[in-house]
Every structure is written in structure tokens, then in C-alpha cells.
Amino acid sequence: xxxxxxxxxxxxxxFGDFVAANALTLEVYxxxxxxxxxxxxxxxxxxxxxxxxxxIPTSGKATIAGYDVYRQTDLIKKNIGYMSxxxxxxxDLTVLENIRFFGGIYELSNAQLKSKSDELITQLGLQHxxxxxxxxxxxxxxxxxxxxxxxxxxPKIVFLDEPTGGVDPVTxxxxxxxxxxxxxxxxxxxxxxxxxxxxxxxxxxxxxxxGKIEALDSPGNLKKHFQVxxxxxxxxxxxxxxxxxx
Amino acid sequence: xxSHPALVVNDLTKVYGKDKAVAVNKVSFTVDRxxxxxxxxxxxxxxxxxxxxxxxxxxxxxxxxxxxGHDIIRDYRQIRNTAGYMPGKxxxxxxxxxxxxxxxxxxxxNTTVEENYHLIxxxxxxLERFKDRRAGKLSGGMKQKLALCCALIxxPTVLFLDEPTTGVDPVxxxxxxxxxxxxxxxxxxxxxxxxxxxxATLCDRIALIQQGSLLSIDxxxxxxxxxxxxxxxxxxSKISSLLKVLSTNEExxxxxxxxxxxxxxxxxxxxxxxxxxxxxxxxxxxxIEIKPTEPTIEDCFIKLLKK
Numbered sequence: 001x002x003x004x005x006x007x008x009x010x011x012x013x014x015f016g017d018f019v020a021a022n023a024l025t026l027e028v029y030x031x032x033x034x035x036x037x038x039x040x041x042x043x044x045x046x047x048x049x050x051x052x053x054x055x056i057p058t059s060g061k062a063t064i065a066g067y068d069v070y071r072q073t074d075l076i077k078k079n080i081g082y083m084s085x086x087x088x089x090x091x092d093l094t095v096l097e098n099i100r101f102f103g104g105i106y107e108l109s110n111a112q113l114k115s116k117s118d119e120l121i122t123q124l125g126l127q128h129x130x131x132x133x134x135x136x137x138x139x140x141x142x143x144x145x146x147x148x149x150x151x152x153x154x155p156k157i158v159f160l161d162e163p164t165g166g167v168d169p170v171t172x173x174x175x176x177x178x179x180x181x182x183x184x185x186x187x188x189x190x191x192x193x194x195x196x197x198x199x200x201x202x203x204x205x206x207x208x209x210x211g212k213i214e215a216l217d218s219p220g221n222l223k224k225h226f227q228v229x230x231x232x233x234x235x236x237x238x239x240x241x242x243x244x245x246x
Numbered sequence: 247x248x249s250h251p252a253l254v255v256n257d258l259t260k261v262y263g264k265d266k267a268v269a270v271n272k273v274s275f276t277v278d279r280x281x282x283x284x285x286x287x288x289x290x291x292x293x294x295x296x297x298x299x300x301x302x303x304x305x306x307x308x309x310x311x312x313x314x315g316h317d318i319i320r321d322y323r324q325i326r327n328t329a330g331y332m333p334g335k336x337x338x339x340x341x342x343x344x345x346x347x348x349x350x351x352x353x354x355x356n357t358t359v360e361e362n363y364h365l366i367x368x369x370x371x372x373l374e375r376f377k378d379r380r381a382g383k384l385s386g387g388m389k390q391k392l393a394l395c396c397a398l399i400x401x402p403t404v405l406f407l408d409e410p411t412t413g414v415d416p417v418x419x420x421x422x423x424x425x426x427x428x429x430x431x432x433x434x435x436x437x438x439x440x441x442x443x444x445x446a447t448l449c450d451r452i453a454l455i456q457q458g459s460l461l462s463i464d465x466x467x468x469x470x471x472x473x474x475x476x477x478x479x480x481x482x483s484k485i486s487s488l489l490k491v492l493s494t495n496e497e498x499x500x501x502x503x504x505x506x507x508x509x510x511x512x513x514x515x516x517x518x519x520x521x522x523x524x525x526x527x528x529x530x531x532x533x534i535e536i537k538p539t540e541p542t543i544e545d546c547f548i549k550l551l552k553k
Contacts, residue, residue, distance in 0.1 A: 139289040167441070168291075220506070
């Protein structure tokens with residue numbers, strides 16, 4: 001069995017009487033692409049924030065890359081990468097400046113910064129754009145760049161919060177090529193998406209409904225279990241029962 | 247006299263900044279009364295610029311357009327009275343309550359909530375228990391429903407919805423489209439934009455847009471019918487290796503992931519099943535399935551983007 005990089009047991013977060021995340025239990029393995037699905041308001045963001053060391057749970061246990069979510073949040077942050085759809089990069093810095101800025105934050109040396117940024121720019125084919133402001137790049141390029149930036153410090157896990165929302169179908173697939181490459185190199189990918197075809201690209205997925213994980217398995221097994229042909233139908237069967245209107 | 251179309255757009259063009267970046271490039275289309283017309287394209291394709299020109303919030307740099315027979319430059323006052331607009335970005339008053347926002351928009355248009363309540367009833371019922379909550383404190387889905395109510399409260403003849411479902415989960419998206427269908431039945435013309443290709447089939451007609459230019463305008467059925475190639479769906483135990491292996495095959499014209507399958511077109515006419523099966527086995531892949539498949543709007547869009 002492969003090494004466990006996310007381990008959560010009955011992880012719970014309450015806000016007053018409201019149970020945003022209710023006894024979440026899951027394990028995610030090294031190099032796995034794990035899809036974290038759920039309707040708006042199901043509690044995905046709350047769960048992600050606990051996994052990233054940004055929010056202290058109310059009860060339950062979890063370790064991320066081996067570090068405790070209550071006591072070792074700084075170590076968690078150093079060992080994970082994070083990319084959200086909303087905040088990607090500094091629009092008024094150039095491509096190169098963004099890479100150097102985030103590399104610097106993660107304490108890369110000057111020599112590492114130099115080699116890493118050359119490597120990244122070549123890999124993404126951004127040689128001509130390296131000294132241009134990020135604001136001028138098409139959204140798809142920004143998202144690919146910000147994914148690569150999230151991997152700069154060689155994290156064990158990278159959390160992707162709806163990385164492909166609004167991106168065209170061709171660029172969306174190029175983005176998934178980057179995800180596969182990273183996973184092949186042993187990085188664990190923890191990704192949320194509203195595109196059900198992307199759920200099929202994950203090794204395993206979980207579906208949250210009203211704060212709880214209602215299903216967790218490979219896409220193939222989930223379809224078999226629910227006796228349907230697509231992940232869309234699996235999602236629909238589970239999420240339409242949601243009582244919590246966001 | 248035959249009634250004129252609800253929207254007539256003719257060579258509409260928008261250019262931004264000193265670099266003269268062309269955001270909308272000679273776009274032309276018409277939308278009939280009571281039609282549900284979808285503008286499908288990714289972020290940055292020019293969808294929002296088109297919406298802002300048609301709702302008279304932005305002046306075009308070329309071409310012309312009319313909404314319900316009113317010219318977007320000359321007759322902007324009439325358009326502002328008769329069009330409903332839900333921008334992509336939440337634009338209601340966050341420090342007014344749900345009820346106050348709705349009353350405000352009704353009053354601005356010289357009407358009352360009671361007068362047009364039948365139009366918003368289905369949607370407003372879901373919001374009613376939050377009517378004293380400030381709009382800024384609503385969840386994403388509720389904000390979206392309130393914005394739609396506010397765009398409808400003056401009984402518009404044409405409704406402009408700019409990416410109403412972006413970032414919304416599949417179940418809520420489905421509910422939203424059911425609401426749109428009911429509005430269409432009330433003879434309201436709807437222009438809606440979306441980056442989700444699966445929503446295309448819910449429109450009467452769609453236009454595919456990329457980098458400011460329309461690639462195709464037709465009914466979803468006809469766009470799918472005009473797909474020129476025979477498309478195959480191939481599955482194997484590991485999708486990432488399957489993609490890599492297929493890209494090395496000389497007969498393969500295109501191969502891309504599509505849910506649990508890879509969609510593949512070939513350079514020459516088939517049949518290809520036997521050869522590909524042998525090739526994939528030779529490359530060490532297992533559990534292979536190959537079958538011809540019907541293209542979707544997303545396949546058509548990918549084909550057009552790669553041209």
C-alpha cells in the first residue's frame with residue numbers, strides 16, 4: 001500500500017450551532033489524484049481550509065503530509081501547494097517576477113530560483129511572455145502558470161480549488177496534462193471541480209452533501225454502485241437530496 | 247408588417263486600450279422573439295463586452311445593434327427601460343435586504359413588486375425566508391436567484407444573463423435552467439452566456455465564440471450534425487498512458503480526454519477498431535474498449551478551436 005499523505009478521522013468544524021464539516025474520515029495516498037466534490041455550500045471550502053492549516057477543527061483528527069492540523073499548521077503550509085480560481089497571481093508583476101516572488105516566500109535560494117524559473121518557463125512555453133505582466137495573459141495561461149507556481153517548492157500535496165472554471169475545453173485538457181505529470185512524479189493532487197467529466201480523471205473521489213462525505217470510491221465503482229453510466233448522474237442522485245440550501 | 251427580431255447584431259466591434267486589443271471582432275447574429283440563445287465560450291472570449299454593448303453600458307467601436315428595434319446608441323433610454331440585465335459579477339446593493347433590493351429595482355422602473363410578482367414567483371418563493379437578510383450575507387446560489395428576480399421585476403422583453411451559472415454546482419445549474427425555460431414560456435427573449443458546454447443543448451440556438459469572433463451559429467443539433475469526422479471513444483485501464491500512447495500513433499489525427507474515455511479521430515477513413523486494438527495491446531495497455539461515438543457540442547468546439 002502506498003504512503004498516506006492525508007489522513008482524517010471524524011474531522012469536524014462547527015460555527016455556533018452549524019456543523020459545516022461533519023465527521024469527515026478519509027485517506028489520500030501519495031501520487032493520487034483525489035477529486036473532492038460537493039454542491040455549493042456542502043462544506044468543501046471549510047474542509048479544504050482545515051486540510052491547508054488555515055482553520056483549526058472543532059474536533060476529530062487529521063494529519064497532512066504527516067503534520068498535525070491543530071499544532072503544526074506552519075509545517076503544513078510549507079509542505080503543501082495551494083491554488084484557487086479567484087486569487088491566482090499578482091497581475092501587476094511579470095511572469096518572472098511572480099515566480100521569483102512566490103519562490104522567495106517559500107525560501108528557495110537564488111540559485112534554485114534561477115534554475116526553477118528557467119525550467120518552468122521553458123516547460124510552459126512562456127519564453128516570450130516571461131517579462132510581460134501577468135494581467136496580459138489569457139486565463140488558461142494564468143491558471144497553468146499558477147499551478148506551476150504552486151509546485152515551485154516541491155510540495156507533497158497540492159490543493160486545487162476549481163482550477164479550470166471558465167477555461168476553454170482545449171486549455172482545460174492541457175491543464176489536466178499538467179496534473180497527470182505532477183501526479184506521475186509523486187505529487188498528491190487534491191482537486192475540486194464542478195465539471196463532472198473531470199471527476200472521471202481522478203483516481204478516487206469523494207462527494208460531500210450537507211457537511212458529510214456521502215460517497216468515497218473510484219469513479220468506476222461509484223457508477224457501478226449507483227447503477228448509472230456517468231459521474232454526473234452519481235452526483236445528481238446524491239446532491240439533489242441536500243437539505244442545506246447553501 | 248412582420249415583427250422584427252428581438253436582437254439584431256451587425257459587425258459589432260470593440261477595441262480596448264492603446265494596444266488596440268480587439269475584444270469583439272465584427273460579431274453578427276440575430277435572436278428571435280421568445281428565443282433562448284446561448285453565447286458559449288471561455289473567459290476572455292468577448293462575451294461580457296457584447297453584453298455590455300447590447301445593454302448600452304459600453305459604446306461599440308464599429309458595427310451596430312438593436313434591441314427590440316431600438317438602436318443601442320441612439321435609443322439607449324428605451325433599451326434601459328425594456329431590457330433586464332444580470333451581470334456576471336454580483337451587482338446588487340449588499341447593504342440592502344433581499345426585499346429592499348427588489349423594491350428598489352421595481353421603483354426605479356416605475357413599477358411595483360406586486361404588479362409583476364407572477365414573473366418571479368417561482369424563484370422568489372425560495373428566497374422568501376431570507377427576505378430580511380442583507381444581500382451581502384446571502385450564499386452564492388441565493389445571490390444568483392435574487393439577481394435574477396431584480397432583473398425581471400420590471401417585466402423586461404429581453405433578458406441578458408452574463409454567465410449566471412459559472413462556479414455553480416451541477417444540481418443548482420440544472421435548477422437554474424429549468425427557471426429559464428419557464429421564463430421563455432412567458433415569451434421573454436433570453437440571451438445567456440456560459441462556459442459550460444453541456445448547457446448548450448438547453449438553448450434553442452447557440453453561437454460559439456473564441457477570441458472575439460464567432461466560430462459557428464446554429465441549433466445545437468445542427469452544430470453536432472455538421473461535425474465532419476467519425477469520432478471514436480476509447481477506454482483503457484490508465485487514461486493518462488492511453489493519451490500518451492495514442493499521440494504517438496501516425497493514423498491518429500486528434501486524441502483528447504473525455505470523461506472516462508478518450509475521444510479520437512483518424513486521418514483516414516476506417517474501420518480502425520482492429521488496428522488500434524492491436525496497437526494498444528502492443529503498447530502494453532489493458533482492458534481496452536473501442537467504439538464509434540456521437541460527438542457533443544464540446545467535441546465540436548474543440549474541433550473549431552484547433553482549426
